[in-house]
Structures are given as structure tokens and as C-alpha cells.
Amino acid sequence: MVDELLVNVVEEVARFTLDDMLTRMDDVCACDICKTDMLAIALNHLTPHYSSRPDGQAYSKAGMQFDQARVDLIRELTKAIWIVHENCKHA
Numbered sequence: 567m568v569d570e571l572l573v574n575v576v577e578e579v580a581r582f583t584l585d586d587m588l589t590r591m592d593d594v595c596a597c598d599i600c601k602t603d604m605l606a607i608a609l610n611h612l613t614p615h616y617s618s619r620p621d622g623q624a625y626s627k628a629g630m631q632f633d634q635a636r637v638d639l640i641r642e643l644t645k646a647i648w649i650v651h652e653n654c655k656h657a
């Protein structure tokens with residue numbers, strides 16, 4: 567089954583980039599519900615990049631080739647964080 571694994575590298579990078587950004591934002595709710603909302607909003611505005619080889623080598627290669635994608639990723643995550651933060655009802 568591992569051979570057929572298809573991974574959206576942008577989603578994987580978005581998950582740990584979002585975690586990293588939220589650790590530096592004390593007043594933003596970082597529960598699983600809010601984080602999933604943030605990821606959904608951001609990923610809907612980003613071009614997916616699929617890889618059939620989700621190993622470290624493929625990740626770093628994608629990272630080097632997609633500098634602009636990383637800039638877009640952080641921009642969209644920042645927007646998504648504030649959209650969810652302003653609509654958070656349970657914090």
C-alpha cells in the first residue's frame with residue numbers, strides 16, 4: 567500500500583508551518599477544530615503539489631523547487647488564522 571500512497575506535499579508542509587506559526591501567537595486558539603478550519607481555508611486557496619514518494623528527500627526537493635509556493639503558503643495561512651480567530655466562538 568505504501569507504493570500507492572499519494573501525498574499533497576503542500577498540505578504536509580502547511581500542517582507543520584501552521585503549528586509553528588501558532589506557537590508564536592498566544593491569543594489565537596490552537597485547538598484541533600480551529601486548526602482544521604485554518605488548514606481548510608488556506609488549502610482551498612493554494613495549488614496542491616502531489617508526491618507519490620512522501621519521504622524526506624522528496625519533501626526537501628519540493629521545498630527547494632517551490633519557494634514561491636512557500637511564500638503563498640504563509641500568506642494564505644496568515645489570512646486563514648485571522649479569519650478563524652475572528653469567528654472563534656469557544657475560546
Ligand SMILES: [Zn+2]
Pocket residue numbers: 595596597598599600601654656657
Ligand atoms: Zn478553537
